[in-house]
Amino acid sequence: MTAPTTLVWITESTWPACVDAARDRAPHDEVVLLHVSDDEVVAAAHDAYAGLLGRGGRPDRDPGSRLEALSGVAAADLLEAAAHRLGRPCELLDHHGRVEDEVVRAADDVDLLICARDGRRDRPGPHSLGRATRFVVDHARCPLLLVWPYGE
Numbered sequence: 423m424t425a426p427t428t429l430v431w432i433t434e435s436t437w438p439a440c441v442d443a444a445r446d447r448a449p450h451d452e453v454v455l456l457h458v459s460d461d462e463v464v465a466a467a468h469d470a471y472a473g474l475l476g477r478g479g480r481p482d483r484d485p486g487s488r489l490e491a492l493s494g495v496a497a498a499d500l501l502e503a504a505a506h507r508l509g510r511p512c513e514l515l516d517h518h519g520r521v522e523d524e525v526v527r528a529a530d531d532v533d534l535l536i537c538a539r540d541g542r543r544d545r546p547g548p549h550s551l552g553r554a555t556r557f558v559v560d561h562a563r564c565p566l567l568l569v570w571p572y573g574e
Contacts, residue, residue, distance in 0.1 A: 425452050426533035431525050431558070432457045432504050434496075436538035436571040441507045443536050443569045453512040454532070455504050457497045458524040522557035529562045538571045 428448040430440050432455050444453050501514045517524040529535045537559075540552040551559060559566060 425450055427452045427454060427531070428534045428536060429454045429456055429529050429532040429564075430504070431535065431537040432500060433538070433540065434500065436540055436569075437500065437504050438507065439538050439569045439571045440536050441504050443567055445508055445510075447536075447567060448534060451533070453508060453510070454515060454528075455501055455508070455512055456515045456517065456525065456528050457501050458517045458519065458521045459497055460521050461518050522554040522561075525554070525558045526561045526563075529558075529564050532564050534565050534567060535562050536567045536569065538569050540571070543571070 426448070428444055428451040430444045430453060432440065441455075444451075497516045501516060505512055505514060515528065517528065525535075525537070535558070537555060539550045540555050542549040548556070555568075559568065
């Protein structure tokens, strides 16, 4: 019999609360830490550069390429920090694409998804969820633990 699998959605602003919830609420589960980089930001930078300079722009000066490289390093650093905080072996996933779609897709075969509220923190309710988190809450096909982030 294999251990249940818990997927933890890691974002820049809420990851400590999510990792602590996994450590405390799923101490015997296999844990998968997931970070998703939104490709729309990189695409917008590519498009803006091409729009300003046309086809003659130098590819080595394209800010989209720089953003893509920096985002990969930042995601790896964030996942490593989250794994360190978890304090036990885990799988690290770095996905790219539309954030909410990637999270829902990754949650298809897990026993629990942990994510954090990321909207208005001054009052509970629907506004305490950002657009992507609202989508995940509505569409994930597994049990979900929704936590409040730290630092409020």
